[in-house]
Amino acid sequence: MSDPRGPQPLAPRILAGDIRAASRLMRMIDDGSPGATPELRAIFPHTGQAYVIGITGSPGAGKSTLTDRLIAHYRKAGLSVGVIAVDPTSPFTGGAILGDRIRMQGHATDPKVFIRSLATRGNLGGLSRATGDCIRVMDAMGRQVILVETVGVGQDEIDIAGLAHTTVVVLVPGMGDDIQAIKAGILEVADVFAVNKADLDGADRVVRELNAMLELRHAIRAPPVGMEHDAHHQLTAAEKQERDDREWEPPIQKVIAAKDQKVDELVAAIQQHRDWLERTGNKAVREQSRAGTQFVALLRDRLLEAGLARLEREKGNLAEVSRRIAERSADPYQLADELAQQARSGR
Amino acid sequence: MSDPRGPQPLAPRILAGDIRAASRLMRMIDDGSPGATPELRAIFPHTGQAYVIGITGSPGAGKSTLTDRLIAHYRKAGLSVGVIAVDPTSPFTGGAILGDRIRMQGHATDPKVFIRSLATRGNLGGLSRATGDCIRVMDAMGRQVILVETVGVGQDEIDIAGLAHTTVVVLVPGMGDDIQAIKAGILEVADVFAVNKADLDGADRVVRELNAMLELRHAIRAPPVGMEHDAHHQLTAAEKQERDDREWEPPIQKVIAAKDQKVDELVAAIQQHRDWLERTGNKAVREQSRAGTQFVALLRDRLLEAGLARLEREKGNLAEVSRRIAERSADPYQLADELAQQARSGR
Numbered sequence: 001m002s003d004p005r006g007p008q009p010l011a012p013r014i015l016a017g018d019i020r021a022a023s024r025l026m027r028m029i030d031d032g033s034p035g036a037t038p039e040l041r042a043i044f045p046h047t048g049q050a051y052v053i054g055i056t057g058s059p060g061a062g063k064s065t066l067t068d069r070l071i072a073h074y075r076k077a078g079l080s081v082g083v084i085a086v087d088p089t090s091p092f093t094g095g096a097i098l099g100d101r102i103r104m105q106g107h108a109t110d111p112k113v114f115i116r117s118l119a120t121r122g123n124l125g126g127l128s129r130a131t132g133d134c135i136r137v138m139d140a141m142g143r144q145v146i147l148v149e150t151v152g153v154g155q156d157e158i159d160i161a162g163l164a165h166t167t168v169v170v171l172v173p174g175m176g177d178d179i180q181a182i183k184a185g186i187l188e189v190a191d192v193f194a195v196n197k198a199d200l201d202g203a204d205r206v207v208r209e210l211n212a213m214l215e216l217r218h219a220i221r222a223p224p225v226g227m228e229h230d231a232h233h234q235l236t237a238a239e240k241q242e243r244d245d246r247e248w249e250p251p252i253q254k255v256i257a258a259k260d261q262k263v264d265e266l267v268a269a270i271q272q273h274r275d276w277l278e279r280t281g282n283k284a285v286r287e288q289s290r291a292g293t294q295f296v297a298l299l300r301d302r303l304l305e306a307g308l309a310r311l312e313r314e315k316g317n318l319a320e321v322s323r324r325i326a327e328r329s330a331d332p333y334q335l336a337d338e339l340a341q342q343a344r345s346g347r
Numbered sequence: 348m349s350d351p352r353g354p355q356p357l358a359p360r361i362l363a364g365d366i367r368a369a370s371r372l373m374r375m376i377d378d379g380s381p382g383a384t385p386e387l388r389a390i391f392p393h394t395g396q397a398y399v400i401g402i403t404g405s406p407g408a409g410k411s412t413l414t415d416r417l418i419a420h421y422r423k424a425g426l427s428v429g430v431i432a433v434d435p436t437s438p439f440t441g442g443a444i445l446g447d448r449i450r451m452q453g454h455a456t457d458p459k460v461f462i463r464s465l466a467t468r469g470n471l472g473g474l475s476r477a478t479g480d481c482i483r484v485m486d487a488m489g490r491q492v493i494l495v496e497t498v499g500v501g502q503d504e505i506d507i508a509g510l511a512h513t514t515v516v517v518l519v520p521g522m523g524d525d526i527q528a529i530k531a532g533i534l535e536v537a538d539v540f541a542v543n544k545a546d547l548d549g550a551d552r553v554v555r556e557l558n559a560m561l562e563l564r565h566a567i568r569a570p571p572v573g574m575e576h577d578a579h580h581q582l583t584a585a586e587k588q589e590r591d592d593r594e595w596e597p598p599i600q601k602v603i604a605a606k607d608q609k610v611d612e613l614v615a616a617i618q619q620h621r622d623w624l625e626r627t628g629n630k631a632v633r634e635q636s637r638a639g640t641q642f643v644a645l646l647r648d649r650l651l652e653a654g655l656a657r658l659e660r661e662k663g664n665l666a667e668v669s670r671r672i673a674e675r676s677a678d679p680y681q682l683a684d685e686l687a688q689q690a691r692s693g694r
Contacts, residue, residue, distance in 0.1 A: 041680045048675060058406045284673070292669030295679045296651070299658075302683045303650040304643070306691035311646075322639030326631070328395060332642045333388045336649045343690035344653035 011042035014140050019114060022141050026116050029133045032126060040133055043140035048287070050082070050139040053270060054164030055149045056189075061170040062196045066257040066266075067149050071113055073267050074145045082138030082146040083115040086131055086160060114143060128159040129301045132294035135163060161189040162293035165286055166273045168192045168266070171210070173202030190250050191273045194266055198254035210252050218249075245280040248273065307339050358389035361487050366461060369488050373463050376480045379473060387480055390487035395634070397429070397486040400617060401511030402496045403536075408517040409543045413604040413613075414496050418460055420614050421492045429485030429493040430462040433478055433507060461490060475506040476648045479641035482510060508536040509640040512633055513620045515613070517541045518557070520549030537597050538620045541613055545601035557599050565596075592627040595620065654686050 013021035028036040053070070055063050067083060074081050107113040118130055131148060138146050150160050161167045169190035195206050235243065251269045255262040277283040308318060315321055315335065324330035360368035375383040400417070402410050414430060421428050454460040465477055478495060485493050497507050508514045516537035542553050582590065598616045602609040624630040655665060662668055662682065671677035 037680055037684070041678060044678060044680065045675050048673075060405070060407075287673040288666070288669045291672040291679070292665055295669060295672055295683070296655075296665070298679055299654050299683045299686060300647060300651045302687035303654045303690050304647045306687040307646050307650045308643075309691050318639055318643070319635070322635045322642060325638040325642055326395075326634040328392050331388060331391060332638070332645055333384055333391065336642070336646045337384070339646060339690075340649035340653040343650050343686075344656050 009042070010039045011140075014039075014043055014137060015046055017141050019111070019141075022114070022137050023116070025137050026118070026134050029130050029137070030118055032130075036133070040136065043136060047136045047139040050135070050143055050146045051166075051274065052135055052139075052146045052148060052164045052290075054161045054167040054189075055147060055170060056161055056167065057170030057194075058172075061172045062257050063149050063170050066170060066194065066196060066255065066263075067147055068107075069257050069260055069263045070147060070267065071107055073263060075107075075110065075112060079144040080112040080142065081114070082141070082143035083113070084131060084134050084138070084146065084148045085115065085117045086127065086148065086150045114138065114141070126301050128163070129294070129297040131160050132163050132297060158189055159293060159297065163290055165277065165283070165290070166191045166270050168194050168270065170194045170196050171206055172197045173200045173206050191248060192266070192269045193250055193252040195252060195254045196257055198256050198262070199259070203254060207252050207254065214250065214252075245282075248276055248282075303343060307343065310339060310342070311335070356389070357386045358487075361386075361390055361484060362393055364488050366458070366488075369461070369484050370463070372484050373465070373481050376477050376484070377465055379477075383480070387483065390483060394483045394486040397482070397490055397493045398513075398621065399482055399486075399493045399495060399511045399637075401508045401514040401536075402494060402517060403508050403514065404517035404541075405519075408519045409604050410496050410517050413517060413541065413543060413602065413610075414494055415454075416604050416607055416610045417494060417614065418454055420610060422454075422457065422459060426491040427459040427489065428461070429488070429490035430460070431478060431481050431485070431493065431495045432462065432464045433474065433495065433497045461485065461488070473648050475510070476641070476644040478507050479510050479644060505536055506640060506644065510637055512624065512630070512637070513538045513617050515539045515541050515617065517543050518553050519544045520547045520553050538595060539613070539616045540597055540599040542599060542601045543604055545603050545609070546606070550601060554599050554601065561597065561599075592629075595623055595629075650690060654690065657686060657689070658682070 010021040010025045014025060025036060025039050028039075055067050055070075057063055064085075067085075071081050071083065107115070116134065118127070118134055135146055135148065148160065148164060167189050169192070171193065172195070193210055195203055195210075197203070251272065253262065253266045253269045255266050257263065277286055311318065311321060315330075316324075321330060321335070325332050357368040357372045361372060372383060372386050375386075402414050402417075404410055411432075414432075418428050418430065454462070463481065465474070465481055482493055482495065495507065495511055514536050516539070518540065519542070540557055542550055542557075544550070598619065600609065600613045600616045602613045604610065624633055658665065658668060662677075663671075668677060668682070672679050672682075
């Protein structure tokens with residue numbers, strides 16, 4: 001990977017579609033290297049062309065297989081594809097499992113399929129910031145569709161889902177009671193539900209439960225302004241149109257990724273959501289929300305770096321401060337408020 | 348829940364073990380209410396007595412049932428118990444599913460079992476900070492054992508695992524290929540592995556795979572200083588003792604929580620880890636690391652609040668700034684660096 005000419009500005013090469021330059025910048029992002037920022041600033045004005053699809057859901061749901069099928073579909077349609085497999089595993093394994101698995105499934109020789117795993121070493125957060133930055137790299141390279149696959153269902157994964165135009169939540173039958181908690185957590189971020197392994201017992205039950213949750217959500221949502229006092233009001237065609245433009249009703253699509261069944265239907269459901277975003281003007285709303293999610297993740301990371309640097313300069317390094325807190329000779333709430341006060345006022 | 352005398356300082360009541368006061372403060376923490384901070388500062392010097400056990404693992408692993416069994420065990424041993432069920436679900440369900448489920452399983456009338464679900468509304472992080480603060484509330488109340496149950500396996504959950512003295516990672520047979528990714532991610536945080544539903548096919552395979560991963564980790568770990576060049580060096584008893592004091596080898600315990608089988612053995616494995624921490628002096632190391640994890644989570648949240656307040660004052664509110672970023676008329680990297688620079692230098 002080393003370049004005999006020494007470090008070069010990567011941005012122009014990335015904008016020309018150079019895979020090696022993009023790989024290098026993504027590695028720098030994953031490592032938290034400060035050298036990534038000027039490159040990201042240089043490519044930023046050229047981003048915003050790609051369509052970003054998130055694939056998320058519980059472990060064992062078959063997301064990687066489904067991602068593989070979606071790659072094949074979009075390639076057949078002539079589109080270039082980028083895939084980011086977010087894999088918050090330890091440095092121990094290098095976090096390459098997912099990417100390797102997908103890569104082995106037959107896209108290895110296709111230059112129009114670019115797959116990277118993202119692990120993000122270190123324990124100071126940063127995963128959703130790094131994911132957002134890597135999306136921009138693939139976008140700047142000219143990838144037309146970017147698939148972002150996340151393992152696990154946690155707060156960070158929900159943040160990452162906010163980086164996509166369309167988020168596909170993958171469920172499978174027979175995940176036990178915790179499925180309730182998962183479904184509740186992801187209901188808000190799902191634009192499309194995929195019930196994978198739909199040939200297994202219990203698939204219909206998952207569909208029924210999802211439908212019930214969606215109806216419940218529908219029922220408790222506030223009615224439009226001016227209609228609050230008339231629950232039995234019959235919607236006119238114009239009112240119904242207005243509601244449909246405002247609210248997206250996530251479709252629930254059964255699929256059997258391992259047998260390549262119903263994948264076209266799932267792709268159609270994703271396309272419906274995309275059409276809805278564009279037709280209703282919600283695409284701009286979504287883009288703004290994506291930009292905000294990504295900016296907050298970036299700001300959080302940068303502020304924490306700065307705050308820890310200031311802590312070290314004024315109070316001692318983190319290990320030393322942690323020792324004093326553990327011994328109850330320092331007050332963490334006071335320390336944090338003091339540092340935050342300085343960030344707030346600039347004094 | 349309203350107090351006719353108006354708001355009272357909660358801290359003295361919490362220190363006296365008052366469940367209603369503790370509930371109220373935990374609700375304030377969950378809601379991100381600024382009024383929580385003075386109460387937390389007041390109880391902080393009185394914390395540090397409880398033993399904190401994390402229960403984490405993939406969805407469907409039976410963590411709630413296992414938590415229920417552990418509660419019963421510690422109650423039988425005469426200890427008071429606090430349980431925090433971390434449940435990053437949406438406001439839609441209120442995140443009470445887990446707590447309710449446990450509560451219904453027979454501890455409802457036992458005042459020495461205090462269970463709270465934690466959902467943490469909002470999308471600016473905060474879950475691991477809130478969990479840390481709630482642990483301190485239960486600690487200050489005098490709860491002797493605190494169980495922290497997390498659903499999902501993501502970066503946030505790994506941070507939360509860092510808040511425990513002993514982290515139990517729960518696995519089950521038959522979770523599919525993603526189990527590899529999960530195991531890799533949690534290997535570093537597990538002090539004890541529980542292979543639940545051990546009467547199912549595949550339990551032995553999970554145990555074997557875990558053993559293989561632990562051996563691999565053992566093999567690639569750097570040898571102690573001075574022994575680097577002698578891979579075949581036969582350890583003396585003293586060297587072996589030194590290594591065992593330094594490195595904890597996570598035991599792997601099969602259990603069938605639903606049938607209440609092997610729970611005593613799992614409790615014994617947790618106790619072994621606790622004894623090891625105390626015998627070797629690693630407890631102080633762990634406490635320092637816990638304090639650091641918690642402080643970083645607190646600092647990150649406080650700095651972000653401050654940074655966003657400053658952003659709004661100087662650049663416009665987040666929605667407006669996000670719109671400009673989405674239109675590529677503002678540069679997020681420059682904005683974040685500017686705000687961070689101010690936090691760093693205080694100017």
